[in-house]
Each structure stands twice: as C-alpha cells, then as structure tokens.
Amino acid sequence: MYPCLPEEGDRKGRxxxxxxxEKQQILISGVGGQGILFITRLLAEAAIYKGxxxxxxxxxxxxxxxxxxxxxxxxxxxxxPLIRPGxxxxxxxxxxxxxxxxxxxxxxxxIVIANSVLRPDGTEAxxxxxxxxxxxxxxxxxxxxxxxxxxxxxxxxLSRIGNRPYCSxxxxxxxxxxxxxxxxxxxxxxxxxxxxxxxxxxxxKI
Amino acid sequence: xxxxxxxxxxxxxxxxSMALSYPGTPAxxxxxxxxxxxxxxxxxxxxxxxxxxxxxFEIAYAGSIAGLRTVxxxxxxxxxxxxxxxxxAAYMGSKGGFIVISADDPGPHSSQTEQDSRLMxxxxxxxxxxxxxxxxxKEFVGLAYKLSEAFExxxxxxxxxxxxxxxQDVELKDVKPSDRAAAFKRDPARWAATPxxxxxxxxxxxxxxxxxxANEDTKPRLLNPxxxxxxxxxxxxxxxxxxxxxxxxLGLLNSVALYQVSQPFxxxxxxxxxxxxxxxxxxxxxxSAPVIEMxxxxxHKVKGRLNGAIPAAGELLPEVIEGILxxxxxxxxxxxxxxxxxxxKPSLCAGCPHRASFFAIKRAVPGAIYTSDIGCYTxxxxxxxxxxxxxxxxxxxxxxxxxxxxxxxxxxxxxVATIGDSTFFHAGVPALIDAVVxxxxxxxxxxxxSTTAMTGNQPTPATGIDACGNPRASISIEGLVKSCGVKFxxxxxxxxxxxxxxxxxxxxxxSLEKGLAVVISRRPCLVDKRVKEVKRERIDVxxxxxxxxxxxxxxxxxxxxxxxxxxxxxxxxxxxxxSGCGICIHVCPKKAIEKVEVQ
Numbered sequence: 001m002y003p004c005l006p007e008e009g010d011r012k013g014r015x016x017x018x019x020x021x022e023k024q025q026i027l028i029s030g031v032g033g034q035g036i037l038f039i040t041r042l043l044a045e046a047a048i049y050k051g052x053x054x055x056x057x058x059x060x061x062x063x064x065x066x067x068x069x070x071x072x073x074x075x076x077x078x079x080x081p082l083i084r085p086g087x088x089x090x091x092x093x094x095x096x097x098x099x100x101x102x103x104x105x106x107x108x109x110x111i112v113i114a115n116s117v118l119r120p121d122g123t124e125a126x127x128x129x130x131x132x133x134x135x136x137x138x139x140x141x142x143x144x145x146x147x148x149x150x151x152x153x154x155x156x157x158l159s160r161i162g163n164r165p166y167c168s169x170x171x172x173x174x175x176x177x178x179x180x181x182x183x184x185x186x187x188x189x190x191x192x193x194x195x196x197x198x199x200x201x202x203x204x205k206i
Numbered sequence: 207x208x209x210x211x212x213x214x215x216x217x218x219x220x221x222x223s224m225a226l227s228y229p230g231t232p233a234x235x236x237x238x239x240x241x242x243x244x245x246x247x248x249x250x251x252x253x254x255x256x257x258x259x260x261x262x263f264e265i266a267y268a269g270s271i272a273g274l275r276t277v278x279x280x281x282x283x284x285x286x287x288x289x290x291x292x293x294x295a296a297y298m299g300s301k302g303g304f305i306v307i308s309a310d311d312p313g314p315h316s317s318q319t320e321q322d323s324r325l326m327x328x329x330x331x332x333x334x335x336x337x338x339x340x341x342x343x344k345e346f347v348g349l350a351y352k353l354s355e356a357f358e359x360x361x362x363x364x365x366x367x368x369x370x371x372x373x374q375d376v377e378l379k380d381v382k383p384s385d386r387a388a389a390f391k392r393d394p395a396r397w398a399a400t401p402x403x404x405x406x407x408x409x410x411x412x413x414x415x416x417x418x419x420a421n422e423d424t425k426p427r428l429l430n431p432x433x434x435x436x437x438x439x440x441x442x443x444x445x446x447x448x449x450x451x452x453x454x455x456l457g458l459l460n461s462v463a464l465y466q467v468s469q470p471f472x473x474x475x476x477x478x479x480x481x482x483x484x485x486x487x488x489x490x491x492x493x494s495a496p497v498i499e500m501x502x503x504x505x506h507k508v509k510g511r512l513n514g515a516i517p518a519a520g521e522l523l524p525e526v527i528e529g530i531l532x533x534x535x536x537x538x539x540x541x542x543x544x545x546x547x548x549x550x551k552p553s554l555c556a557g558c559p560h561r562a563s564f565f566a567i568k569r570a571v572p573g574a575i576y577t578s579d580i581g582c583y584t585x586x587x588x589x590x591x592x593x594x595x596x597x598x599x600x601x602x603x604x605x606x607x608x609x610x611x612x613x614x615x616x617x618x619x620x621x622v623a624t625i626g627d628s629t630f631f632h633a634g635v636p637a638l639i640d641a642v643v644x645x646x647x648x649x650x651x652x653x654x655x656s657t658t659a660m661t662g663n664q665p666t667p668a669t670g671i672d673a674c675g676n677p678r679a680s681i682s683i684e685g686l687v688k689s690c691g692v693k694f695x696x697x698x699x700x701x702x703x704x705x706x707x708x709x710x711x712x713x714x715x716x717s718l719e720k721g722l723a724v725v726i727s728r729r730p731c732l733v734d735k736r737v738k739e740v741k742r743e744r745i746d747v748x749x750x751x752x753x754x755x756x757x758x759x760x761x762x763x764x765x766x767x768x769x770x771x772x773x774x775x776x777x778x779x780x781x782x783x784x785s786g787c788g789i790c791i792h793v794c795p796k797k798a799i800e801k802v803e804v805q
Contacts, residue, residue, distance in 0.1 A: 008662075010510045032552070040373075041373070044373055048375045049373075050782075053374075054374065054375055055339075055372065055373065056208075056373035056374070057368055057371065057373075057375055058371045058372075058373065058374065059315070059371070067551060067552035067553070078451055079338075079339070079366055079446075079448075079450045079451045080444075080448040080450070080451040080452070081339075081372035081373075081374075081444070081447065082368065082448065082523060082524050082526050083524075084524045084525050084528065085525050085542055085544060086542075100545060101545060103545075104543060104545060106546050129288050134782075138782070143782050146366070148216055158636075160763065173753045
C-alpha cells in the first residue's frame with residue numbers, strides 16, 4: 001500500500017490561505033486523448049484540498065476528437081473561469097506544436113513547461129523548461145502517462161526557480177490516492193509516473 | 207465539480223423525482239450527475255435518456271402535471287426539437303416544479319448554431335434564469351423550482367458552455383428525497399384545452415408573467431452597492447463573472463455600477479424604470495442575443511448588441527469584454543496580438559469504424575452526393591465523404607429531397623446518406639418512412655457503433671440498458687428499417703473492407719433499379735467503455751519500401767496514426783496512436799502498408 005495521505009493536521013482548512021500570492025492562472029494545452037481533463041481536475045482538486053477557491057474551464061464534445069484541447073485553471077480569488085491573453089503564470093504544454101498558438105496567453109515573465117523532444121531555449125517572450133515526457137512514458141510502459149510526468153516535472157522545476165506553485169508534489173500525491181482509492185494497480189502506476197517527472201524536475205538543467 | 211454536475215446536485219437537493227434528457231454538448235453531464243447521486247444515496251428518481259428532446263420534454267412534463275418535481279435537460283438545438291411541447295406547456299402551466307435546462311454554446315464550440323435559448327423562453331413566454339457560475343447554476347435549480355411552483359409555470363434554466371464545463375469548488379447541501387406521491391386532477395379545460403380555452407390560458411400566462419416581473423427572489427442585483435455612478439453595466443450569465451473580474455482589474459468597480467440580471471426574461475419592470483431614471487449611460491453585456499437589451503424600450507441611454515457596441519456573433523470571451531468595457535469607459539488598452547494559427551482539425555479516432563465506412567462508401571459509390579448528419583461521424587468531412595450536415599435526421603430527408611429534385615430535372619444522380627444509430631432513432635425514422643412512401647431512391651448507411659459516441663457514449667434504444675445501467679428492451683435497427691417498408695436491408699462489418707465495399711455496391715445497384723437500400727454498418731465505438739472488454743485481434747502494420755510518398759492514405763483515409771515522414775518522404779505509422787484495426791492495409795494503392803508481426 002502507498003503511504004501517501006499526510007496527517008490530518010497538515011491539511012489546511014477551506015479558505016485558510018487566500019493571500020494574493022496564492023493566486024495562480026495555469027493554462028493546460030494539448031490535443032484530445034492526452035489526458036488534459038484528468039490533470040486539470042487533479043490540479044483543481046489539489047487546490048480544494050489546500051482550501052483554495054478554484055475555477056476551471058474545460059473543452060468537451062467535438063473538439064475533443066483529436067483536436068486542440070485547452071483547459072484553464074485559476075486558483076485564488078477569481079470570478080471568471082477563463083484566462084485572458086497575457087495573464088497566465090504558467091503554460092503547461094502537452095503538445096509542443098501548440099506553443100505558437102497559445103503563447104499569447106502567457107504573462108510577461110510567465111513560464112512554459114513543455115512536453116518536448118527538443119529543448120527549446122525559450123523565446124523572447126518566455127522561459128521554456130522542457131522534458132521529453134512522451135518518451136519517458138513509453139520507457140516506463142505507460143504511454144498514456146505523459147500528462148502525469150509533465151505535472152510532476154512542472155511542480156518540482158517551478159519551485160526551483162522561485163515560481164512557487166499553489167500546491168506541492170505531496171498534495172498531488174495525496175489527491176491521487178484519494179481519487180484512486182481501492183484501485184491499487186492504477187494508483188501505483190500513476191504515482192510512479194508522477195514521481196518520475198518530479199525527480200526529473202529536481203535534476204533538470206534550468 | 208463542473209456546472210453540469212453542480213446542477214445535478216442541485217436537482218437532488220431539491221427533491222427532483224424525474225430527470226430526462228437527450229445527450230448533447232454542453233448539457234450531456236447533467237443526467238449522469240443525477241445518476242451518480244441516485245445510485246450513491248438510493249434516491250427514488252426516474253432517470254432516462256429519451257429517444258429525443260421532444261419525447262424527453264413530454265415525459266418530464268407529465269410528471270410535473272402529476273405533481274412531482276421534474277426536469278428535462280438538453281442542448282440549445284435540442285430545444286428546437288422540443289419547442290412544440292414547450293409552447294403549449296407554457297400556456298397550460300405546470301403543477302410540480304418543472305425545469306427546462308437548455309444549455310447554450312456561444313462560440314459555437316460543439317454546436318450547429320449560437321442560438322440563445324432565452325429568446326426561445328421569451329417566444330414561449332416562460333421565465334428564464336441565467337447563472338454566472340457552476341455554484342450559481344446549482345443555486346438557481348432551487349430558485350427555479352420555487353418560481354415554477356409559485357406561478358405554476360415551466361421555468362427555463364439557461365447555462366452556457368462556460369458554466370456547464372466550468373469547474374468550481376461547490377458547497378453541498380443536504381439531499382432531500384421527494385416524498386410526494388403522483389396525483390392527477392382531471393381538468394380538460396386546461397390539460398386538453400381547445401382553442402377557446404387556449405385563449406383564456408394565454409391571458410392567464412400574461413398575468414403570471416407580470417407577477418414574475420415583480421418577483422423579489424429573481425430581481426437584478428447591484429454587485430457593487432457602495433458605488434455612486436451615472437454609468438451602469440448590466441450583465442447576465444457567465445459574462446457577469448468575466449465582467450466583474452475585468453472591472454476589478456481595470457479599477458472600474460468604484461466608478462461604474464455593475465448589475466447581474468439573473469432572470470433575463472421577464473426583465474423586472476421596476477428595474478427597467480430604475481436604471482433609466484438613475485443612469486445616463488448603460489451598457490448591456492449578455493450572450494448571445496439582445497434579450498435584456500430589447501426589453502429596455504427607451505433606447506437613448508443604452509448601448510449593446512443592437513447598436514454595435516457588442517459583436518453580433520461569437521463568444522464573449524473575457525478579452526472581448528475587456529475591449530468593450532475599455533471603449534465604453536474610454537480607457538486606452540494595448541492592442542492584443544492574438545495569432546491566427548490554424549489549429550489541428552478534430553478528427554475521427556484512429557481505428558474508428560466510421561472512417562472505414564466512409565472510405566468504403568467513397569470507393570463503392572464515388573462522386574455521389576453524400577448527405578450526412580450530426581455526430582462524431584460529421585468528421586467524415588475530413589475524408590471528403592460528407593457534402594451536407596444540416597440537423598438531426600436531415601441526412602435522410604435531404605437525400606430524398608435531392609432525389610426528387612434531380613428526378614424532376616430528368617437527371618440521374620447517385621446519393622448516399624449516412625446517419626449514426628442514435629441520430630437514426632432520434633429523428634431518422636419518420637424521414638425514412640417518408641422516403642419509402644415517396645419511392646425516393648438512394649443508399650442509406652446507418653453507422654451503428656452501438657452508442658451515442660460524440661457526447662460520451664450514452665446508450666441508444668438498441669443498447670439494451672438504461673441511463674443507470676439496468677437492462678432494458680433493445681430495439682433492433684434492422685427490424686425497424688424493414689418495418690419502415692425498406693426491401694433491401696443488410697448488415698455489414700466495415701472492418702471487413704472488401705466484403706463491406708461489395709455490400710455497398712450491391713446496395714447502390716438496388717437503389718438505382720428497385721428502390722431505397724439500407725446498409726447497417728455495425729462495429730462498436732472504440733472508446734465505449736462497455737465494449738472495451740471484448741478482445742479483438744490486433745493487426746500491427748508498417749509502411750514498406752513500396753511507399754512512394756504519394757500521400758493518398760493521408761488525404762483519402764485521414765487516420766491520425768498515419769503521418770508523413772518529411773525526412774524519408776513517405777508515410778509512417780505512429781505506433782502510439784495506432785489502434786491496430788488494419789483497415790489501412792486495404793487503402794494504399796501501392797500495397798505499401800503491410801501487416802507485420804510485433805514481438
């Protein structure tokens with residue numbers, strides 16, 4: 001069994017943290033079938049777990065069939081579920097070809113975390129940190145877990161450059177354990193993928 | 207939870223006894239949300255995916271006449287189908303609380319139109335509530351039931367995509383299972399009203415509307431009551447959420463009054479007087495039609511859609527609203543530089559049986575007029591196998607129409623109609639009967655993947671299970687087709703490409719010589735969780751050196767698992783995407799796609 005739920009005392013109550021520094025806007029971009037919805041909900045549940053108000057906007061229906069899928073995640077005191085251009089703190093990019101199309105959402109000084117074979121040095125507008133999550137996912141025999149690898153990588157690499165995310169890897173692990181309670185095999189696989197990304201984030205050259 | 211799940215929770219918290227729907231984005235997750243709570247808490251609720259929205263409406267409405275709280279949910283174009291009972295139900299009114307949830311899709315993201323259901327409410331003369339967030343959508347369910355029972359009128363709840371598929375932390379209240387028993391009080395002057403009585407009912411409805419326009423619970427709210435201003439912004443729906451955040455960012459909340467209208471129709475009469483008296487300039491921001499704006503008869507002070515201050519089409523994204531507000535309040539804004547990149551087109555899944563069907567149709571009856579319908583398979587457009595897609599069921603009636611038009615002109619033309627199984631049940635059957643009776647000659651291919659795939663794999667009448675997963679009667683599509691009077695009705699498997707193409711050719715011959723021919727293309731949807739357990743032999747494929755890079759497979763078959771290798775100047779298989787259906791082996795004219803053994 002995976003010991004992943006922190007002690008009850010570690011859990012912050014609803015609304016306990018709500019300073020402006022906890023406000024974060026994250027755009028998650030990819031194509032249908034990459035598990036964008038899954039990580040959006042995972043990150044949103046981590047916010048609820050931390051007692052932070054959260055808003056999301058998802059893509060459903062026809063667009064999901066292999067087309068571009070984009071999720072908005074806003075943590076902290078917002079009222080609109082959508083991120084405006086130039087306001088995203090982080091762009092989580094599962095499909096690197098979306099970079100050109102979605103970069104305009106990124107705030108000045110915002111960071112792109114990309115699932116990419118290449119290691120783009122970034123553009124004039126943004127710093128890009130990348131990991132080849134798709135190949136790593138294949139390597140651990142879980143081709144569909146690139147989304148979790150990228151999420152783990154994002155959380156650990158972002159905190160290294162001072163862009164502290166609203167939740168920690170431990171929070172995500174706890175939420176995964178909650179979500180997948182009773183399904184040990186899939187939980188183990190998910191945690192493995194997430195941890196792999198997290199470790200790579202700690203070691204990545206930034 | 208997302209807005210649809212929040213509304214589902216609102217329904218069980220408010221004692222809903224019957225919940226009906228036909229799936230359609232962005233409304234599809236409401237019913238499964240109710241199923242979840244029914245199952246978890248053993249609630250006494252009748253939950254049903256109906257054959258179409260009209261039937262769903264009528265079943266839920268009867269429940270209301272019997273005194274129960276009921277709901278019917280659908281997407282906005284579904285309301286077109288249910289508009290017949292809506293218009294009459296407005297006159298006759300309801301007994302138990304009756305909510306019509308019609309989810310709009312400004313954009314549109316996954317719909318045929320950007321129509322505004324609030325206009326339909328206005329047309330039918332029923333009140334409509336317009337929530338700004340998932341949490342409010344849940345709250346408005348309770349409000350709608352209260353309103354419906356207080357005035358004995360159906361109440362429309364109109365969320366938009368951003369509310370339906372927006373997610374939020376939502377506080378849960380206690381679930382109150384209904385303890386009402388159904389009862390029917392005979393009243394033919396109301397429930398079976400003839401035109402003379404309809405007139406009386408209409409007058410009564412007008413009286414109800416006047417009273418609702420003064421209802422305290424649903425009157426517009428001033429969101430920044432401490433602000434003294436001569437300018438006001440009036441919003442409803444998710445535009446409230448966008449506007450509030452943008453006004454805060456632009457520092458306008460202290461200088462401009464911001465109102466939320468939760469009941470856009472009927473707009474509160476006192477509110478109209480109040481704002482016209484109080485403010486010099488008024489901006490109305492609403493999606494997608496000027497419903498609130500039109501009810502403010504004095505136009506001198508009002509800016510909105512009717513005078514071009516708000517774009518007449520497209521979603522009111524926050525950046526659009528920011529531009530509108532900046533202009534209205536004379537704030538200069540840096541020009542936005544939004545790239546107009548062409549995104550990836552949505553595409554049928556790798557291994558989708560529809561792709562195989564479309565490819566076979568193009569081969570068997572090349573150059574025909576291809577009428578089609580609404581569903582995943584509308585993406586057959588990418589293969590050039592679809593010429594028309596109008597609305598639910600129209601593939602069959604349009605095929606009949608083309609046949610009659612060309613016959614009149616003495617010209618022969620080949621016509622192949624394609625329709626999904628769920629769409630066939632929804633609106634295809636009457637069209638098929640009509641075509642048979644009128645001897646319209648074409649080939650109809652029913653793309654039977656045993657599910658309503660596009661909206662999340664809801665069951666069809668043929669599936670044999672209900673919304674909660676319980677066994678139900680299963681209606682045979684071939685039985686139905688035959689009893690519609692069709693003489694040629696065969697079932698084929700599109701995965702067997704040579705045999706299926708042959709079947710289509712014989713159907714085509716029959717259609718030319720004898721009459722309408724129907725082919726049922728049967729192969730379950732790959733993403734349907736119910737059929738995933740059935741193991742299928744995987745056929746691994748690879749591209750051999752015979753490939754000369756002609757791109758025929760990419761253009762004509764359009765499978766996401768076949769890519770063009772720019773360096774090698776030829777096609778290659780993306781093994782990660784490939785489902786192992788093996789259909790592409792039959793596609794390549796150079797026979798360069800081959801079956802291979804993979805260790």
